Amino acid sequence: MRRRRLDLRLWTPAAVLALVVLACFAGPALLGPDGAQQALGERLAPPAWLAGAVDGKPLGTDAFGRDMLTRTLEGGRVSLQVGFGAATGAVVIGLLLGLVAGYWGGWWDRAIMTVADVWLAFPFLVIALAAVAVVGSDVPVLVALLTLGGWVLPTRVTRTIVQRVRSEDYVVAAAGAGASDLYLVRRHVLPQVLPANLVVWSFTVGALVVIEGALSFLGLGVKPPTPSWGNIVSDGTPYLETAWWVVAWPALMIVVTVMCANGLGTALRRRWQAGSRVLEASSELDKGVAP
Amino acid sequence: MTPALVIEDLWVEAGPTDDPLVLVRGVDLTVGAGTVVGLVGESGSGKTVTCMSALGLAGRGVRITRGSVRAQGTELVRADEATMRRVRGGVVGTVFQDPLSSLNPLQRIGDQIAEALVLHRGGRRRAHRDRVISLLARVGVPAPEERVRAYPHELSGGLRQRVAIAMAIANDPAVLVADEPTTALDVTVQAQVLDVVRTATRDEGRAALIVTHDLGLVAEVADRVAVMYAGQIVEEGPVGSVFAAPQHPYTQGLLASRPVLAPGRRRLHAMPGRPPLPGAWPSGCAFAARCSNVNEACTAPPPVHQGDDGWARCWRPADEGPPDRTEAQEGAA
Amino acid sequence: MNAVIELTDLTKAYDLPGGGRLTAVDGVSLQVSAGETYALVGESGCGKSTLARMAAMLVARDSGAVTWSGQQVSGLSRRELRGIRDHTQVVFQDPAAALSPRLTVAEAVEEPLRIRGRAGSRSVDALLDAVGLDRSMGTRRPRELSGGQRQRVVIARAMALEPRLLVLDEPVASLDVSVQAQVLNLLADLQREKGHAYLLIAHDLAVVSSVADRIGVMYLGRIVEEGPADEVITRPRHPYTQMLIASVPVFTPGQQVSRPAVVGDPPSPTESRTGCAFADRCVAATDVCRETTPEPRTFGSVLVRCHHASGG
Numbered sequence: 001m002r003r004r005r006l007d008l009r010l011w012t013p014a015a016v017l018a019l020v021v022l023a024c025f026a027g028p029a030l031l032g033p034d035g036a037q038q039a040l041g042e043r044l045a046p047p048a049w050l051a052g053a054v055d056g057k058p059l060g061t062d063a064f065g066r067d068m069l070t071r072t073l074e075g076g077r078v079s080l081q082v083g084f085g086a087a088t089g090a091v092v093i094g095l096l097l098g099l100v101a102g103y104w105g106g107w108w109d110r111a112i113m114t115v116a117d118v119w120l121a122f123p124f125l126v127i128a129l130a131a132v133a134v135v136g137s138d139v140p141v142l143v144a145l146l147t148l149g150g151w152v153l154p155t156r157v158t159r160t161i162v163q164r165v166r167s168e169d170y171v172v173a174a175a176g177a178g179a180s181d182l183y184l185v186r187r188h189v190l191p192q193v194l195p196a197n198l199v200v201w202s203f204t205v206g207a208l209v210v211i212e213g214a215l216s217f218l219g220l221g222v223k224p225p226t227p228s229w230g231n232i233v234s235d236g237t238p239y240l241e242t243a244w245w246v247v248a249w250p251a252l253m254i255v256v257t258v259m260c261a262n263g264l265g266t267a268l269r270r271r272w273q274a275g276s277r278v279l280e281a282s283s284e285l286d287k288g289v290a291p
Numbered sequence: 292m293t294p295a296l297v298i299e300d301l302w303v304e305a306g307p308t309d310d311p312l313v314l315v316r317g318v319d320l321t322v323g324a325g326t327v328v329g330l331v332g333e334s335g336s337g338k339t340v341t342c343m344s345a346l347g348l349a350g351r352g353v354r355i356t357r358g359s360v361r362a363q364g365t366e367l368v369r370a371d372e373a374t375m376r377r378v379r380g381g382v383v384g385t386v387f388q389d390p391l392s393s394l395n396p397l398q399r400i401g402d403q404i405a406e407a408l409v410l411h412r413g414g415r416r417r418a419h420r421d422r423v424i425s426l427l428a429r430v431g432v433p434a435p436e437e438r439v440r441a442y443p444h445e446l447s448g449g450l451r452q453r454v455a456i457a458m459a460i461a462n463d464p465a466v467l468v469a470d471e472p473t474t475a476l477d478v479t480v481q482a483q484v485l486d487v488v489r490t491a492t493r494d495e496g497r498a499a500l501i502v503t504h505d506l507g508l509v510a511e512v513a514d515r516v517a518v519m520y521a522g523q524i525v526e527e528g529p530v531g532s533v534f535a536a537p538q539h540p541y542t543q544g545l546l547a548s549r550p551v552l553a554p555g556r557r558r559l560h561a562m563p564g565r566p567p568l569p570g571a572w573p574s575g576c577a578f579a580a581r582c583s584n585v586n587e588a589c590t591a592p593p594p595v596h597q598g599d600d601g602w603a604r605c606w607r608p609a610d611e612g613p614p615d616r617t618e619a620q621e622g623a624a
Numbered sequence: 625m626n627a628v629i630e631l632t633d634l635t636k637a638y639d640l641p642g643g644g645r646l647t648a649v650d651g652v653s654l655q656v657s658a659g660e661t662y663a664l665v666g667e668s669g670c671g672k673s674t675l676a677r678m679a680a681m682l683v684a685r686d687s688g689a690v691t692w693s694g695q696q697v698s699g700l701s702r703r704e705l706r707g708i709r710d711h712t713q714v715v716f717q718d719p720a721a722a723l724s725p726r727l728t729v730a731e732a733v734e735e736p737l738r739i740r741g742r743a744g745s746r747s748v749d750a751l752l753d754a755v756g757l758d759r760s761m762g763t764r765r766p767r768e769l770s771g772g773q774r775q776r777v778v779i780a781r782a783m784a785l786e787p788r789l790l791v792l793d794e795p796v797a798s799l800d801v802s803v804q805a806q807v808l809n810l811l812a813d814l815q816r817e818k819g820h821a822y823l824l825i826a827h828d829l830a831v832v833s834s835v836a837d838r839i840g841v842m843y844l845g846r847i848v849e850e851g852p853a854d855e856v857i858t859r860p861r862h863p864y865t866q867m868l869i870a871s872v873p874v875f876t877p878g879q880q881v882s883r884p885a886v887v888g889d890p891p892s893p894t895e896s897r898t899g900c901a902f903a904d905r906c907v908a909a910t911d912v913c914r915e916t917t918p919e920p921r922t923f924g925s926v927l928v929r930c931h932h933a934s935g936g
Contacts, residue, residue, distance in 0.1 A: 169722035170732070173778075176682055177736035177785060178709035191726055333800040334771070477667035478827060482871040504801065507873025548805035550830040552872045554854035556661075557834050558812065561805035565772055 010267035013260035024076030039065030075227035083209035089147035094154020102162025202265030295498030301358035329509035332519030384459030388471035390451035401439030449480035521577035528601020538603035634688035650845035666842035710785035717794035719774035730762035772803035851926030
């Protein structure tokens with residue numbers, strides 16, 4: 001297969017996402033401590049290209065005079081931690097459970113899939129609200145909670161793939177040569193399961209960033225003064241008509257992050273499916289069914 | 292009398308237009324009324340592409356670049372949709388390899404056949420019920436009045452294929468085109484469906500083009516045979532003479548390698564190498580690399596050598612018979 | 625005991641999701657000796673593929689025994705079985721599905737050796753040579769190979785552990801005619817050289833007649849006729865065998881051979897039945913056929929399960 005030029009549909013969202021992560025974690029330190037300080041004299045200052053802007057705070061300030069750029073980037077830390085962390089947790093759980101359900105089947109399969117079905121029947125957001133009310137809402141709790149929200153999809157996806165691969169002739173042949181289950185899983189099953197889970201992970205990141213934003217917006221996520229995109233938007237909502245920038249930047253960050261996560265997921269899925277289609281096409285050619 | 296189906300100098304290619312992959316190069320084929328022509332070939336020979344693109348049924352990205360296809364005088368290459376719709380089913384009936392995919396799983400078979408009739412003859416489905424039942428009887432479906440209401444999945448593979456044939460001949464087309472009609476079936480069922488094909492073609496005076504890799508099928512049902520290799524027809528003629536005295540070395544090899552039902556373990560005659568795929572066709576004779584009869588002349592494209600009734604595309608067609616089979620029957624030597 | 629493999633009264637049935645039972649294999653016994661090719665023929669639903677997998681201990685049996693070179697393997701634990709798996713290897717029908725798309729040819733052929741910790745002890749090159757493939761093929765991937773080449777790779781992989789028995793499930797069904805001949809000759813050569821026993825599953829009687837020493841005809845999970853290949857081909861005694869032979873296309877075109885009628889379709893193995901399984905389709909069936917399951921009868925070296933089979 002010829003090596004083509006870089007697939008931009010994959011690397012652009014990946015690069016932007018990496019940039020966002022970098023900016024949020026390293027940015028505030030580079031910008032200096034002033035941005036996070038309250039400066040009541042500079043409340044609700046507009047962004048640099050509008051009249052009344054304040055020096056050194058190019059994206060405007062919020063109701064407490066804090067620099068929006070710094071605030072938004074700091075807010076990203078929580079949102080991204082929760083999003084990436086919970087997505088990773090969900091996929092890891094999904095991989096393990098899907099593997100057990102798909103490979104060993106039988107009772108394990110029925111048990112796991114029943115739990116999955118029951119889980120899906122519950123309205124997740126409602127449960128999340130209740131849980132937060134009881135356990136509190138700092139970052140680790142949120143990560144755990146949202147992991148529980150996302151484990152079913154990777155489990156299903158993994159299980160389907162494992163069931164298919166397990167019955168493929170080359171796996172049967174390896175078993176026929178005396179391979180142990182561990183070998184078969186390691187050598188044949190996992191490599192087929194990982195690409196799909198990468199796709200699921202990308203989409204889950206996007207979904208969970210939004211959910212975290214929603215929770216924080218409702219006041220049920222991370223509590224101030226710790227910023228999160230959700231609660232920054234929430235703080236800024238009363239000023240929306242006069243100082244739109246207080247809401248715009250964190251909202252924009254959510255949109256960008258989610259679009260990149262979805263774009264990455266789509267590109268990965270396309271690439272992964274294209275690979276399997278090549279093999280199908282060439283075997284069809286052979287049987288004289290096609291040309 | 293216009294021959295029912297005429298394919299003339301057909302060239303088919305696929306892929307990007309600036310770097311195309313030629314799949315069929317210059318195929319000439321004529322099927323007269325009441326004759327059954329078998330088009331045989333292996334993978335990459337282009338037989339299926341020839342048949343599918345002639346009917347405008349090839350996939351996206353496959354196109355006819357030269358040549359003409361005429362069914363009962365109507366030109367099909369670059370014909371408009373209306374003409375194609377009229378021809379398909381009305382002039383040319385088709386049967387494909389897998390009846391499971393050519394029949395709608397959600398519709399009763401009687402309705403599907405009736406729809407084919409409605410498409411070309413108008414009227415309502417109910418009005419055609421009698422004809423549907425008689426069609427099913429003609430293809431040997433037992434208890435057709437009851438089977439009319441069956442769904443495809445309730446029928447066995449053999450019955451489904453009979454239904455597909457019934458659909459194909461419903462509008463009394465002048466030509467029947469079948470692509471590997473028995474390949475997906477069990478052997479005992481193949482024999483029965485073969486009988487149906489024979490009834491639907493020769494006995495009813497219909498022209499038929501059967502595309503297959505199965506030489507036995509051709510021997511049983513066809514009047515004439517055309518052998519395809521690397522996008523071209525390399526030999527054509529009456530089935531009896533081609534099979535008894537094949538002129539082209541590939542035909543000889545193909546016939547000799549086919550296992551025969553006979554006692555005694557034996558070594559099979561095997562041609563060395565394998566057919567070249569599209570894109571890898573050599574400039575001279577495509578079979579030269581595998582031919583035991585090759586010489587320097589074969590680096591140039593071979594001419595068509597006319598026989599009494601049939602021809603072979605070869606510089607040195609055999610004047611003697613097929614390779615000596617006694618050597619192959621000496622047991623596991 | 626000369627038998628490389630012996631199957632005794634094997635049975636396998638599956639529960640269907642909607643209730644009912646599908647009997648795939650119904651009390652089958654057979655044996656194959658070293659250097660011998662035993663061909664199991666039948667149509668879809670007869671259970672031959674299931675039987676093949678049971679013979680290779682890839683599918684668990686419900687009852688009966690599988691014996692490899694005198695050792696009863698059907699009762700062994702999974703770990704014990706793993707240790708002796710090199711006795712029997714399988715060649716599958718579809719070479720595209722039998723090779724992992726992620727492994728190169730060399731990796732695929734070497735895999736059985738790696739699994740048993742014997743990597744490198746037998747050169748992959750030698751195996752590729754033995755199946756007529758160029759050594760440079762080792763770095764290619766399956767998608768770059770033709771069907772015939774892939775099947776050779778599958779055969780090379782099956783040979784890697786130097787098995788005593790090779791179970792071949794329709795090894796040439798998905799190949800072109802000219803390639804079929806090459807692969808069949810290759811298999812015959814390898815057998816002559818190494819003395820493998822072959823259990824060959826096939827539906828094409830013409831192919832089987834050229835390569836088999838003994839033939840077993842299966843119908844709905846039972847062997848209905850079994851004997852030396854030449855006998856079964858020239859003097860079939862069971863009506864089903866006769867029907868199979870009648871279905872093979874005659875190769876002298878234009879010559880209409882009168883054939884015994886071929887009737888009906890292969891039935892589904894899910895319907896329960898009494899008496900002879902073939903009675904519905906048999907032109908010679910009588911009442912006793914529908915009531916009593918025929919016992920095996922022997923005519924010389926041929927075994928038949930039919931009430932009406934005669935000696936000649």
